[in-house]
Amino acid sequence: MSSGSHHPNLETLAGRIEAGTGVKLAHCYQCGKCAAGCPVGDEMDLPPCQVFRLLQLGFPELDEKVLRSEGIWLCLACETCSSRCPQEVEIPKVMDFIRGEALKRGIAHPKSKDILSFHRAFLDSIEYTGRLYEVGLVADYKMRSRHLLKDVMLAPKMYLKGKLGLFPHLIKNRSGMKTLFKRTVGKG
């Protein structure tokens, strides 16, 4: 484990997590408070404290077990865990990092697909218009996820309440938005 060293060992997942997020896995002393208050703890195959324990051990097969889990995709970033953790471990940051790692290695849980489709549709909408276009987002998400009938009843009601614009709000500096995406996401 990389605790105590000022140079995290980038060969291990724990080391890369530390380098990428500043979170030292060794700080977790397994009190379980994070899992106790997690709103989706009961839906997770691996609740946050178990994610930490498996990663602390530093075995590649256990790292992989974490990366393949469904639970890491259920984290809502509600920050209940990190606010209550006696060791002030920033758990959601680690969740973000390991989701990225699971995607890079191509071993993300199949159920992550819908959640990813949603986030990608969201970012695409911003890339082109600068602001979120909710009608476009939902249409795009439906195409990507193939959940074509989801919420068909809700949209017309929202429209009648004046909550859905039929046209996107375009910002003026759209080329600036393109550059912003190219220099962040595009570096990928």
Add this chain to the structure above:
Amino acid sequence: MKIGYYPGCSLLGSSREFDESTRAVLAALGVELAEVSDWNCCGASSAHVLNHELSLALPARILALAEQAGITEILAPCAACSNRLLSAQQELAKHPEMIAEVEAAIGMPYKGTAKIVNILEVLDRLKDQIAAKTTKPFTKKVANYYGCLLVRPPRVVNFDRPEDPQSMDLMVKAVGATPVEWPFKTECCGAAFSVTRTDIVAKLSGKLVKDAVNRGAEVIVVACPMCHSNLDLRRNEINEYLGKKHGIPAMFITQVIGLALGLDPVTLGLQRHMVPVNV
């Protein structure tokens, strides 16, 4: 008082009434809003799930635009937006070596000097005036629902208490309401899973709707568009999960105050809710 304003995307669409009621209430209290021109989306949860640098650059562009306009303080009523703006600002303050890259991405200088405030902070400053101008006291029992992003993580938002916060309770008392004591003030509603995992939203939001009703609340008061969408737009799913029809409305804090100040319900966007507000 004049203050910068970043409405954010939800307030243009699914939570229009939060924008309408914020503008109406602040205008009634003599606050002038200077909207950040050509603002973009803050990236919400999607940016930080998918790309860390993007999750810094999007808020940085908003802050830089505000700086250019000479804005020193920005009100972001959406709890998710203010949380993202604060997170990015603090991370860039901690890692100044990243600023050059962010400036290149946004094509503007970035200083990160503007102070970001949420709606409760602004209302709190105006509390005496609100109490004095209250013509129609809001004499209801209310469950104040703060959700996640207003109070967590405390090291980022540095606002109120992360457990059992009080600011909204004090605010509604100032306009005549009675807050109920309940343990769901800061539980998560399911947030961004509204579209992808509506089942989780129904369950998490369902638990809090049920508890609010059990404790005799007549209204759930919120200050976050995501919380409001889940409690209002997803009420059918919530009621299905609970196996019972609950008609308790969810109102934005600005709508509650607006009514107390005697503003017209339509100006406050009350007709836009799916769960009707009969107050």
